[in-house]
Structures are given as C-alpha cells and as structure tokens.
Amino acid sequence: MTAQTSPPAAPATGSADAVLEGLDPEQRQVATTLDGPVCVLAGAGTGKTRAITHRIAYGVHSGAYVPNRVLAVTFTARAAGEMRTRLRDLGVAGVQARTFHAAALRQLQFFWPQTIGGTLPNLAEHKAPLVADACNRLRLSADRTRVRDLAAEVEWGKVMLVDPDDYVTRAAAAGRGEPGGLDLPTVARVLRTYEDVKIDRAVIDFEDVLLLTAGVLEERPDVATTVREQYRHFVVDEYQDVSPLQQRLLDLWLGSRRDLCVVGDASQTIYSFAGATPEHLLDFPRRHPDATVVRLVRDYRSTPEVVAMANAVLSQATGKHARARLELVAQRPSGPKPTFTAYPDDVAEAAGVAARIAAEIAAGRSAKDVAVLFRTNGQSQAFESALADAGVGYVVRGGERFFSRREVREAMVLLRGAVRGLDPDHDLREEARAVLVTAGWAQQPPTAGGATRERWESLQALVILADELAGTRPGSGLGDLVAELDERANAQHAPTVDGVTLASLHAAKGLEWDVVHLVGVSEGLLPISFAETADDIEEERRLLYVGVTRAREGVHVSWGESRTPGGRGSRRPSRFLDAVRGQAEGLGRGARATARPARAAASLARCRVCARPLSTGAERKLLRCHDCPAGYDEAVFERLRTWRTDVAREIAKPAYTVFTDATLMALAEAMPDDLAALARVPGVGPAKLERWGEDLLATLATD
Template identity: 35%
Template sequence: MARQFVLRRDPAAPAVNYRIEYASELNPQQFAAATAPGGPILVVAGAGTGKTRTLVYRLAYLVESGVAPERIALLTFTRRASREMLARASGLLDGRCQRVHGGTFHSFCLGVLRRHAPRIGFPNNFTILDSSDSSDVVDILRGRLELNKRDRFPKKRTIQAMFSSVVNRDKPLYDILEEDYPQFVPHARDLENLFRHFEKYKRDHGLMDYDDLLRRTLELFEQAPDVHKLIAGNCEHVLVDEYQDTNRLQARLVKAFTAVHGNVMAVGDDAQSIYRFRGADFRNILAFPDEFPGTRVQKLEHNYRSTQRILDLANQVITQARHKFDKELFTERSGGDLPALVTAPDDRYESRFVCQMLLDLREQNVPLKDMAVLFRSGFNSYDLEVELNRRNIPFVKYGGLKLSEA
C-alpha cells in the first residue's frame, strides 16, 4: 500500500502593511486594476488614461505583497519602456523592483534559448541575425538557386519581409503573397523553395533571426515539457504591455508562460492597434477572455490628456467598430476648441488650408514650436513642405527626409 503525505497549511500570513497609499494615489479604476487579486486580468486602457502608471503601481503592489521580484515577468515592446517602468517602480517602492525580469518578448526568449537551445538542435552560442543579416543570407541563397536571374523576382529585403511575416503572423507563404504581395504570386513556388533553403541554412549554421527567437521558444516548450514547466513555474506573475500589438506567436508565448500559475495581466486598447504591418493582430486582445477562462476585464476610461470635446468625437468614432470592448472615455478637462473635419478636394488645397491655419494661430500668439502636423507616412508631407517653404514658414520634420533632402 502506497504511503500518503499531507502538506500542512502554512500559518496565516500577517497582514501586509503597505507603504504606498494606492487608493489615494490612483483613481478608482486604476486602483482596482493595480490591486486586483491573481488570475487572468485584461485591462482595457483608453488613450491617455494612465496605463503605464497603473502597470508601475501593479508591479510595486505585487512586490510589496510578498511576490518575489525574480518571479515576475514584465513584457514590453521596447527595452526602454521596460527600463523606465522598473525605474519608476523602484522609485515608488525600493530597489527590489529592479530584480523583476523586465524586457521585450525577444530578450526574454533569448535568455531561455541561451540555456536550453541544445534541446532543439541549436548550440547555446547560436548567432542572432538582424534583418540586414537575414536579407544577406536570402541573397546568397537566391544566387545559389539562380533565382536572381528570374524576371521581376523580388529583392532580398522584400523576400526577408515576406519570410518574417510567414513566421510572426503564423500563415503560409502563399497567403502572405496573396494578401500583401499579389504581384509576386507567380513566383510562389520558387519563393517557397527559397524559404525551405533559408530555414535549413539557419539550422545548419546555428543561426536565428528575431522571429526565430519567438518561434524556437515555442518549439522548445513543445519538445521539452520539463523546460516549459521550469520556465512557466518561475513566472508567478506575467505583466504584458500593449497587448493589442502582439502577434500570434507572442500571444501563444503569454499563454505558455502562464501555464503553471495562471496569473497574467495584459494591458492594451483594441482601438489603438497600429502595427499590423509588423504582424500585430488586434484579435489577440479581443480573444483574451476566451483564451484565459475566468478573465476579469478592468477598464481605464478617465482620460488626462484631452478635453471632453475631443473625447466625445473619439467615443463616437469608436462606437462604429464592429469588434470592440465597450468603453466611454471621459475627463474633468472642459472647454477647448471643437474638433473639425475638413475634407479637401486635393493635396494642394489641403496644404494651403493647413498653412492658413498655422498662420492664423501664429497671429493669435501661438508659437510655431507648439504646432504639429501629423501624417500617416513621411512622404505624405511633401506637398505641404512645398507650401510651407513658399510661405517662408520654418518647420522641423521628424521621421524621413525633407523633400529638399530626398
């Protein structure tokens, strides 16, 4: 007969005497999110509602509640964002917050693979390819297969972008071609052959590109369940910033990291997904409650950035989205100009109107440095640049070259 052992309950932990006055330093919605109990939590944070502040306080709250900092993973989209959050949390609480595992998905996965890559046939010291390196490898293989002699065959950087989309959007190459590169569909068979050679070359030479860091980590977890259990076991709490901009692989990684403890807080806004061209899939945030049963949805709707007149327009626009989380942005800031929608018959008319508005504002003693014109892409500014120069209005362009420099 097998022996049985029963683990006794720990004595009740003493009540935590929190140093930070969370209720007085946060608004009610932020407080509810920052101090929520464990389990899956989705924080739907409208623009300007203090989502970063909420994440920072959540981080401090977990550490102050007794969670070991080393067992918290903070996943962001830039290293700078992670560093700033950890620094703010440390200033808020103490240096323990600097021991949190903060960084991008890629850096987190790199750390895992450096320790366990041999389990999937790669050396621990595998080489990382940036996008330029990957393009060069593609170019070498394209030459070996004599595809560079084909009529109107895509350039190496275009091919690298295609292959990247295949991985981070988790779609077949042919689907990527049909959706984004229809002009290259006639080359589909050659491109698929090139992709196979590209994958083999990387494995044979111990190479991984940025997309591979995500994909190979998932592969590692599937082929080595013990490693998956070890990594997920060390992720007692997972915090994810900008969840609306995750791609399919990143969404799968979040689920993998939380497989043991199930404590995950994802913060994002389905109305602010702008990185589809990099593989982001806004459906990830919409599907979060289905992927994580028992999800509690917290909303941040108190805006600190805009006037109510602007928010009324934004709320009205958002209501027209077919798939969304319902939210109503509000603010205590009143007054301000009404937003205006001006439809122009052509670029020339639009540029003249913008310059007229700039000059009118300057006449009202608004400095030029306090005015900004936003564009979807840098080249959309060219016509306006001509008009600004014609009217001798000085300007600085951020992102891309000025027309006079191009």
C-alpha cells in the first residue's frame, strides 16, 4: 500500500514556529494570515482542515488569539469533533469548534431567560408529527409520503428565509413544483398552520434555533455586543454549503468585525436541495475587496491517476460553479489506473464488485479502507447481500448511530467503572482490551455474520481508538480513553469500524478510503432520472466528482446494463464518463466488449432496437423509436392505464398529469420491482415516486 505523502503533522508544542513545520507554501500562507477577511479555496484532498487548524493553533501560540474567543463552525458534529481533536493535538484547548446549530443553541439557551423570559421551548426531534397535525387541521390527507415532502418544504422555506406569506412567489421562482402533490397556495397554508401547531405544542424545530438566535441578536443590541465581545475570530469550514439563514446568523455574529476566514470548494456543492448555495463563497472577494484569497490545489490524498480522473470529471462542467473550478495537482506517487466495468445486470454487478473486494482483502487490504458508493440508498441492498455471500463484513453509513448501539453503551459503562482504582502505569492498549473482553470482544472476528459480527465490529472500533490514542498521546490512560469517548459521544464523532463502507455519495462527503467502488454509474442513476435542468445535471456531475475524490489509491467504476438477469441491456454508462474513460486500459476484467459509450447529450440517444437516433422526448423516454416493436406486455400497459384513470379521477386532474402514455410504456417495459428501480424509469420524478410508488409497484406485480 502506497504511503500518503502529506507533510508530517506538526508537534503538539507551545512553539508557534513549530506549528508551521511541514506546511506547504499555500497552507503556510493560510496559517500565518491571521487578520482581516481570508478566503481559502481548497480542492478535495488539499489539507484544508490541516490549514485552518494550524492557523488557529499558530494564532494561539503566537499570542494573537485567545482560545475561547475563537469560534470555528462547520456542518457536521463529526467534522467539529475532528477539528477539536486536531487542535488538542497541536496543544490548543478552549477553542469553540461546533456546528452552526450547536453554537446557536448554546447561545439561545443562555440568552433566552433574560431576553424572552422563562425556559426555552423543547426542541422537536422530528417535523413529521407537526406537519401531519397541520394537514389534519386543514382537512388534507396526511399519508407518509406527503408528510415527508411537506416537512422538507418547511425546512427549505426556513433556510431560504421564505416567509409563508411570500412562499407562493418564491417557490414558483425556484421551481419547487407541487410538494406533496399540493398546489403552492395550499402548501403556504400548511406552512402557516405548521407554525400554529408548534405554538400550541410549545416546541421549536431545528431551523428555529438559527432563526430565533438571529432574531435575538437583531433585536437586542446588548446581546449582540456580548456575543461579539466573546468571539473575536471566526472560521467557517465547508463555506460552499452555507444557506441564506446561516449566512444571516454569521453576519450577526460578526457585526462590523473583519476577522473571518472561510474555507470551501464550489465543486463540492451537492446539497442545493437543502438550501446550500456556493454564492457566498464565490462572491466573497467581491463583498470583501481587501480579502486575502488562497488556493489550495496540492492534492495529498490521491494518486495522480485518481486526481487526473477527478479533474477530467469537472473538465466539461458548465455554469457558475465552473468558473471556480480548481485544477488539482497530485503530490503522491503513481498508482493503478481507474477501471470501468460494464456488467450484464445489477445482480452481476453486485457479485462482481463483492468478488473484487474479497480478493483485495485476501491480498492484505483492510476492509475499512474500502468503500462502495452509490447514488440512492435503495441500491445498497444488492451489495449488502453480495458482500455477505462473499464473507466480507460491511458497515452501512447512515444506520443506527454508533454511540446509540447497546454494546457500545455497555462497553462505556465497563470502561468507566474500570478507571476507579486503576494502576496509572498500566498500558492503555492492554487495559482497554482486558475490559472489552468482558463485553464480548475477542482478538479474532467471529465467523458468523449479522448481529454477532456487527457487535464485534463495534467493540473492535473501541480497541482501535485506544490504540490510536496511545500512539498519538503517549502516557494516556484508561481515564483519557473514557474522556475521549464521552466527548465523541456528545459530538456523535464515531471511531472507525473495520468493515467495507456502503454509503450514498451524499453521505460519503468528507470521508476517504484507499479504494472506492463507484457503482451504478449509468444514465438514469447518475445523473438521476429526475435531474432535468442544467443546474440539476451539474450537481449530479459534482456528486461523481465527490465520489472520485474520496479515493486515495484506486477507483473502480461499474454499472449494470439491465436491471435483472436476462433483461434487455438498454442502460448506458453515464455521460459524465465520456471525458475519463480513455484513462483506463480497456474496460477492466469482467467488462462486456459491447459496452457502449455514454451519450454526450440527449440528442445522441439511439434506439435500442434499430440503433437509429431518437428525436423526440417520448422516444428517448422509451429508448426506442415509436414504430419499432414494443418490448412490453400489452396487458400490463392496459392495467397501468386503468390505474392512471382511477388516480386521475380521484385527484380531479387530467390523466396525462399523472403519467404520460410514454412513461406507462416505459414502466411496462422496465417492470421495476422496487422503488430504486422505479426511480430509474424516465418520467417518474421524486414527488410522483413518493406519492404513487407503492401503488405502481403493486399494480405492476398484479398477475
């Protein structure tokens, strides 16, 4: 395994100069520019966290910063926890590294009694019950899919600072469609009633924490002054993901101060559906003409082959993000070329990927250094089954939180109890193992899978953390391990579990592995079928870029040409692969010689029956010419038409607004048997999938 060539970590010492050791010239510029507005444009793998933590540490050790007057904000508890850990290793304690919500909630809890009076209302953990109550009050049906859509719309409206009274105009301009299958005026009524429900229940929601904090700072100059005196220096990580609401709060925290450092990469903007916008990052030099702008482009994470692929993915990017594209420069030695493999179907793809991973592990690679990344969570199941059949352990990212697992909670109780009366000279590694054995840990993993394996992997993660703590902080004892676990539990910063990671591309953001398998990289999945506008397509391209840049050494791209074994091989590799396929030496082992290049644009799509170019949207939806023989059962098509008529009558709308005939034909030909496959059928958008997906599957499955 090739060693990473990132500069060595600076020693945890009180010397300011020592903090700068090992930084490259651009990172050093970030670390030593302590005053005024600073904008760091940092590409994937270029050491942005290293640069900003060393900047804070240099500021503290040089006397320019007082630790408790520095507020560093980011977007996940895990990232905030990692930042605190790095700062502590650099000899800096007391810096507030938090998420936007955690920082705001802390301030709101402190100032609420003196500004509003009484106790801060309870924080509602979920919006769904509140939305359902609002629908019931308006005598609207409140099925699960509608409630989910409307809850997302509540969140969007708040982070975009859209008042319910302005919702119709703003939502129409943003192309929000018909959330929950409701027209925009009705959605606006739901949003107003939702606020009434919260008042009646005496609760606030997640976004209210930011809104209320901003309101207090705006209306009480004395509170704003107190906060600005407390925090003199601000650092914002992942600035490309800031929403208008978060920017409003940040502006209020700053006041007239200039001590702001922002870090981001417009090419990693993948959460626009939740209100994230890179405009604040892109416009930073315009809003702050005297800002110092530093570009980090030296990629210490990935091999030249991976970096070249990442650059190629973005080489055809268009739109506002393209002007901020950073051309990465690899710093590591050369490695294997990316592979591109076409499988006959999804089942074969999952089995092939699992076999490749099993071979890698047998050759000595650790399972935790491998990831399988996909566009939708529905793709996970096939790879879970294939890995289990291959005897490979795995972890599904986004499942039950690590510190909520029963075995982890029990282990922490045992570790905490063992601290009392412990000989301080005991070796942390040995002592941790001795305690965790009583919780069920063993030196060798169990041969069984399922819950038994998952329990062992959780305990093994604690063993690994003890080893890491002993290595990075010599002299640490069991009490230090317990303190580290308590801090991580509060921040939900889970240690690494030794298993292949299965995750969506969205969930993989901020993580990295030696080898990444990008699966299902075909038209209809990446870009996803409901990405229709140019902006939507470009965000899908950035998702692939994020996936590629998670890899340190190897990238394996694959797709299935049909959904099920024996199916018609009509799927095409993603158009995003056009610029990168030439890097591979052929198609890779197991690839089909007939694999077709991805289309560059919809106008190049060809009929899967006669290979002639397709000219209409309906033909492209069917992937065949209108006069070529259909590949579906007429009885299935008629059954779908009957279902559509019934639905149209129920919602009092024309039948074509439910689904067009072309979409029904495509459904009859594809015969999807789960929601993930249904989502890949052109014409089945997310709202319709949520509203009618289960009914459609039941109709298709009827004999």
